[in-house]
Amino acid sequence: MNSPKVVVEGLCKVFGTNPKQALNMLAGGATKEDVFAQTGQIVGVHNVSFEVKEGEIFVLMGLSGSGKSTLIRLINRLVEPSAGKVLIDGRDVAAVPRAELTALRRKDMSMVFQSFALMPQRTVLSNAAFGLEVAGVSRKEREQRAMTVLEQVGLAPFAEKLPAQLSGGMQQRVGLARALAVNPSLMIMDEAFSALDPLKRKEMQNVLLDLQREQQRTILFVSHDLEEAMRIGTRIAIMEGGKVVQVGTPQQIITNPADDYVRAFFEGIDTSRYLTAGDLMQTDAVPLMQHSQPIDASSVAATLNGSADYAFVLDGERKFRGFVCRDAMGSASPQLNHIECIRRTTPLDDVVERVVASRAPLPVVEADGSYCGSVNKTNVLNVLTRHRGSHV
Numbered sequence: 001m002n003s004p005k006v007v008v009e010g011l012c013k014v015f016g017t018n019p020k021q022a023l024n025m026l027a028g029g030a031t032k033e034d035v036f037a038q039t040g041q042i043v044g045v046h047n048v049s050f051e052v053k054e055g056e057i058f059v060l061m062g063l064s065g066s067g068k069s070t071l072i073r074l075i076n077r078l079v080e081p082s083a084g085k086v087l088i089d090g091r092d093v094a095a096v097p098r099a100e101l102t103a104l105r106r107k108d109m110s111m112v113f114q115s116f117a118l119m120p121q122r123t124v125l126s127n128a129a130f131g132l133e134v135a136g137v138s139r140k141e142r143e144q145r146a147m148t149v150l151e152q153v154g155l156a157p158f159a160e161k162l163p164a165q166l167s168g169g170m171q172q173r174v175g176l177a178r179a180l181a182v183n184p185s186l187m188i189m190d191e192a193f194s195a196l197d198p199l200k201r202k203e204m205q206n207v208l209l210d211l212q213r214e215q216q217r218t219i220l221f222v223s224h225d226l227e228e229a230m231r232i233g234t235r236i237a238i239m240e241g242g243k244v245v246q247v248g249t250p251q252q253i254i255t256n257p258a259d260d261y262v263r264a265f266f267e268g269i270d271t272s273r274y275l276t277a278g279d280l281m282q283t284d285a286v287p288l289m290q291h292s293q294p295i296d297a298s299s300v301a302a303t304l305n306g307s308a309d310y311a312f313v314l315d316g317e318r319k320f321r322g323f324v325c326r327d328a329m330g331s332a333s334p335q336l337n338h339i340e341c342i343r344r345t346t347p348l349d350d351v352v353e354r355v356v357a358s359r360a361p362l363p364v365v366e367a368d369g370s371y372c373g374s375v376n377k378t379n380v381l382n383v384l385t386r387h388r389g390s391h392v
């Protein structure tokens, strides 16, 4: 079991002269608007709790002003909390002395912002090495390490160029390289790709996902774009008015949005693209038989129990072995039919193709081959009409 990298507990931030008063009002059920109307104070973050697991990309999403930037600044303590706490690697950030905090931020928590903040008179290499320079790493070593990350983000040939000679997307990669060069255990990215055009943005998302496959970092990523969140997020937290209203995997959020605020983010987006076989399968639609059980007409009839047309046959380890159909009941030794399984993680489009081509429902299995459910044409149709709406 992975221990959480970041734990946030009951975190609150009130911008104003009397946070206690505001917190009391909130505890009494007042809203962010009430607090502002009555005291002039602004609630940035209100009673937020969640955990970020080691190695995941945790995306904070929400409308402008919902508190995303404040929340990440509370985590790296650029902003002091009004209440609650933040643990990083089990350590209470509030207890870290000021002097150590700077080192912690520099080494363990790299930030990437929307604006590149590159130094125009320095080369790409020197910009990428800047974090290491501040940390006092020798020139030779920092340039070596910076070169390695420039290679990772595809910028090695541009190492000696100046930022102005690069496109916006490439400049953003330099920003990413600079953050990566210090090899932080936690990367914090606030709208890091938001200024890029859609194509460049997708390209940067791919760079990040490729890097993530090689070296799993913990990344806290702020975005106001649901499609970006869906593409890169292991889990997503949705914020509204300083609160976290839902935390879940992209699939959990699509299949079960907490409220209309969350649902509104899906408008105009074909959310079915993010679904997999596991999201639409049913676990009890097809009756199951054990392979050890004799497969004869009477056992098939008993399993089908009058209504089902198919039964799946599993072995003692719940691995899928084949299926029998109703027609087989007439035969003395019913035939075990072969059918190819679908992995739980197979994307919807591939599932659709397979299901449409098959008369029988298809078995869905885990990576190790163990059975987890079935999909049929109705499941596919339901999910398509629900998620694609007018896109169909």
Ligand SMILES: Nc1ncnc2c1ncn2[C@@H]1O[C@H](COP(=O)(O)OP(=O)(O)OP(=O)(O)O)[C@@H](O)[C@H]1O
Pocket (backbone or CB within 6 Å): 015, 042, 043, 044, 045, 062, 063, 064, 065, 066, 067, 068, 069, 070, 071, 224
């Ligand atoms: N230093 C500050 N002083 C006063 N109010 C602030 C301060 N920083 C943020 N706020 C307020 O806190 C709330 C949350 O702001 P925050 O910047 O965290 O939102 P955000 O979700 O990052 O928005 P955006 O998507 O526009 O970046 C807003 O109402 C904002 O006006």
Ligand SMILES: [Mg+2]
Pocket (backbone or CB within 6 Å): 068, 069, 070, 190
């Ligand atoms: Mg912000």
